[in-house]
Amino acid sequence: MSNKDFYEILGVARSASDDEIKKAYRKLAMKYHPDRNQGDTEAEEKFKEVQKAYDILSDKQKRASYDQFGHAGVDPNMGGGGFGGFGGFGGAQGFDFGDIFSQMFGGGAGGGRQQNYQGADLQYAVEITLEEAAKGIKKRITIPTYEECDVCHGSGAKPGTSASTCSTCHGSGTIHVRQAIFQMQQTCPTCHGTGKEIKDPCVKCRGEGRVKTSKTVEVNIPAGIDNGQRIRLSGEGEPGMHGAPSGDLYVVVHVKEHKTFERNDLDLHCEMPISFAIAALGGEVEVPTLDGKVKLSIPKETQTGRRMRVKGKGIKSLRSSAVGDLYCHVVVETPVNLTERQKELLEEFEKISTGMERSQTPRQKSFFDKVRDIFD
Ligand SMILES: [Zn+2]
């Protein structure tokens, strides 16, 4: 055994209290306990060191002797004489590991659960048009996935051989590691949680039991689906390893921006430019909807910003029989590229309109009234 300083071994100060020594010891003893470090000779040595240091420092008389004489004061092999008889490493004296473990972890550190090797959930984005969202559509999508290896039929072992129980975790798929005094379960690094060790792996799948491939899935996208909504296809995700169930496939729907319509819940909105003449005189215009054009009558004296509703031409609800409406937002459009004749007529119109602002253009009148209020 080494002659390392006992205080150093436990990582405590020379002035440490009995309590501090005990705490440090518990921590280290758990870390290096042979049950937890099977086959690790370095840990075993450390454990013995820790044990010995604690044997000495937890005993008032031995500690005093060690403080005064160093190793010579406590170790019979060091020759010091006189103080002999303490013996060497003698196991976990005065300290019951069972107690600590059951206190800390509610009844023993055994157990360990077979790692769940269920396949991963997959997410796939699909882009559709607003028309497709409104009517619903079947989409075929091709997704990368795995399938059972046809050479080893999923076992991962070369044909004619078979997997054996993992020697590291004894088939449980997990090992116990400690951080400070807490014990945690970790996936076994040897078998990666399968609990099985493949000595002679299948050449095609390299022991995984599955190979990469792609599959085509038909997705039924229901009428009324909105941008960002997900459709879950149970069991269509990645297949599990070693016979575990497959994950789910989530199809996230992205609805492309539409050049005419904007969706807001079940309603659709669009801008509706109309001519100055129609706006003034009223008339009929054709407006597009997601299923063909409809005629809409514009009342006379319609202003920009007026909202006209076309009932039932929105989106059908995904969950109920409700259907949204289409709202057309009027924009009175200033004509461009006028012919000479049109200009003449408009100039004449303007001439005969002078002096009639009060009754004919109430907004203009109120606007100029305000300007006057500010500057006069
Ligand atoms: Zn294989």
Ligand SMILES: [Zn+2]
């Ligand atoms: Zn293992």
